[in-house]
Amino acid sequence: MKRLPITALCLCAPLLGIALYGAQAAVVGVSQPAQSITAGRIATLPAKQRAAWLNYLKHSEAQRAADKAALAAERKPGMAIPPPPEENARSRSMPLDRDAAWYGTPEARRVADVIVSFQTPAGGWG
Numbered sequence: 001m002k003r004l005p006i007t008a009l010c011l012c013a014p015l016l017g018i019a020l021y022g023a024q025a026a027v028v029g030v031s032q033p034a035q036s037i038t039a040g041r042i043a044t045l046p047a048k049q050r051a052a053w054l055n056y057l058k059h060s061e062a063q064r065a066a067d068k069a070a071l072a073a074e075r076k077p078g079m080a081i082p083p084p085p086e087e088n089a090r091s092r093s094m095p096l097d098r099d100a101a102w103y104g105t106p107e108a109r110r111v112a113d114v115i116v117s118f119q120t121p122a123g124g125w126g
Contacts, residue, residue, distance in 0.1 A: 067120040 035041065037060070042053045075081070094111055095102075102108055118125050 063122045067122050067124065070121045 037053065037057055039054070039057065042050055042057065045053060094108075094115060098108075
């Protein structure tokens with residue numbers, strides 16, 4: 001009788017188990033989105049922690065207002081928000097598969113300018 005090599009047995013055992021018992025999966029957990037930081041949530045914190053979080057919230061709200069104002073100032077009055085570019089694999093990011101010389105071309109500069117135009121004054125992305 002010919003013997004199977006040990007590697008063949010190791011590879012076949014899981015398949016045999018699936019065939020005999022069926023493949024089963026279960027949801028282990030669900031990721032919950034982070035809750036927003038609000039004055040109401042901060043009020044529930046211990047007193048020693050509230051001042052730092054209220055300061056953070058105040059700074060964050062001021063930065064958001066500055067970002068919105070800067071973005072609004074970029075558009076002329078009555079100017080519509082431009083539509084997003086037509087979707088394809090290349091339109092969503094800087095191409096990373098070009099030779100080094102391409103990144104010094106006007107086309108590469110145009111792509112980079114479009115990408116950076118979405119950065120807010122605070123450094124976030126709009």
